[in-house]
Amino acid sequence: MPRIKSAKKRVEVTERNRKRNIAFKSAVRTAIKKVLQGATAEERSDSLKAAYSIIDRAVLKGIVHKNAGARFKARVAKSVIRQESAAA
Numbered sequence: 001m002p003r004i005k006s007a008k009k010r011v012e013v014t015e016r017n018r019k020r021n022i023a024f025k026s027a028v029r030t031a032i033k034k035v036l037q038g039a040t041a042e043e044r045s046d047s048l049k050a051a052y053s054i055i056d057r058a059v060l061k062g063i064v065h066k067n068a069g070a071r072f073k074a075r076v077a078k079s080v081i082r083q084e085s086a087a088a
Helices: 005-036 041-061 066-087
Strands: none
Touching: 005 041, 005 066, 041 066
């Protein structure tokens, strides 16, 4: 454990940020799962927009790297296209 006051504060801030980052990453994964589990094309479209928004916010806040965010969005869009072509 740190003895210096500033080091103690740094530990607290780091832990708080870590918890926030974990929650945000979890929200990204949940949004992606909602897109993949959408029953109709309209549900998938709506949840895809929401997932894009959450991913973009995570990138903006620096929680997810911009290339990783782009990769997430591309994979989700690709899976939605596959689901729609399989249903047709």
